Amino acid sequence: MQYISYDSRTRDSILGVLFLLLFTILTSGRVAHAQIIEPLGSMEFTGETKVGDVKVPVSVQYDSANETYRITGSGNNMWLNEDDFFYVWRKAKGDLKVETDVKWIGKGKIDDRKAAWVIRAGLAKDDPYIDAVDHGRGLICLQYRLVKGGTTHEVRSPVWAPARMILERTGNQFTMWVVKDGIRYTVGTVSIDLPEEVYAGLGVCSHDSTISETAIFSNLKFQETGVVPMDKRVIESTLETVEIDSGIRTTVYKAKEHFEAPNWSRDGKLLYYNMNGKIYTIPVAGGTPKLLNTA
Known part of the structure; x- marks a missing residue:
């Protein structure tokens, strides 16, 4: 509240x-079926998926020396009632906290191209989700869909990119912060009834289904606390x-x-x-x- x-x-x-x-415990839910393109082996993530309608080639490269992910994605948008984007993910259960810095490659064709830490109930294009998203023009937002097929809502950050994005789940509460020039800003806290086990990972959308855009994710952190019983919450x-x-x-x-x-x-x-x-x-x-x- x-x-x-x-x-x-x-x-x-x-x-x-x-x-x-x-904080409350969420009940487990079924995840929508989707085709996994290719497992990512020993990397941090275990799968990659073209969510929605993604027509052009996409890719992910892991730089072990710098511990960065270079992701090329496409898709029309991640907005309103459905999403089209390239998603590199892993399963996560219970409370978790994720962080990243984002750098775009090139000026880009569309200002609203998106690179995000994304937490989803499933891999269908209209599934509930929440993300911490960096737009190509510098806007940073907390975006979310409360129910399957519902519209997307957003809370805008008080500062623009470049800035570090942090997204934390505690029960059914999700809070986003950004850190810029050493100062931490709270973007907002929202409640979403996502299942205990979710998909968590990195997504890139070009905002134009005929082209691709590339972003580099660096200084990634993934902390999974797990399911915390109600009587243990504070x-x-x-x-x-x-x-x-x-x-x-x-x-x-x-x-x-x-x-x-x-x-x-x-x-x-x-x-x-x-x-x-x-x-x-x-x-x-x-x-x-x-x-x-x-x-």
């Missing part, structure tokens, strides 16, 4: 966004402020407790939040929360 509030007199920042994460709440112009988010307070409904004080010096039916205050710069006397 995500709560956003702000004082109309405060122009330079949004009131801290409170991310309240209540509720953690984080209170943040977000600068409108820069998109920089600053953590004010974090605790392994359920708190919610933040708001500004009238003078803009304090933040209020609710926990266990009581109201607490904390300085905008951070510090120790204090119980507000409402008697």
Whole structure:
């Protein structure tokens, strides 16, 4: 859940966004059948698939010296109700965290060509999915489809490429961050009911089915935690402020407790939040929360 509030007199920042994460275990689901073109042997990934309608030649090359993947892909788009792209993947189960840097080869024909870390329920072109995607023109987004055959939604990053993309799954919650010039920005958190076992990998789409585009993925990280039982999960709440112009988010307070409904004080010096039916205050710069006397 995500709560956003702000004082109309405060122009330079949004009131801290409170991310309240209540993690649940997802049930296993069936994955759609698709033809695997070729296994990737001893590489990090185990299969590659032309998802949807991909007509021109595609390829993947692994550079063991630099630990990079050079992927040439095609396809009309990864958007709306279906996707067409080249996908290099492996199976993953439960919680996971993936990271990558992306570099495009050449100027490209279409500005919206896409290179992404993609997590999918299956390999059919209309399956539910979520990805951290770098567009050729520099736009970075969190994109996702909630249900099979549904439309694609997106949350845009406050900064543009080049930037490191990070996507993490915890239960049915997915959070994306980007790191640029040493600063970490939160893109967003969404809930998607994906099965416990998913496909996770790298995708490239040329945004034009008659051509191909090539991207290099570097500094890849893949961390698979596995399925965590509900009684072992931890509720953690984080209170943040977000600068409108820069998109920089600053953590004010974090605790392994359920708190919610933040708001500004009238003078803009304090933040209020609710926990266990009581109201607490904390300085905008951070510090120790204090119980507000409402008697």
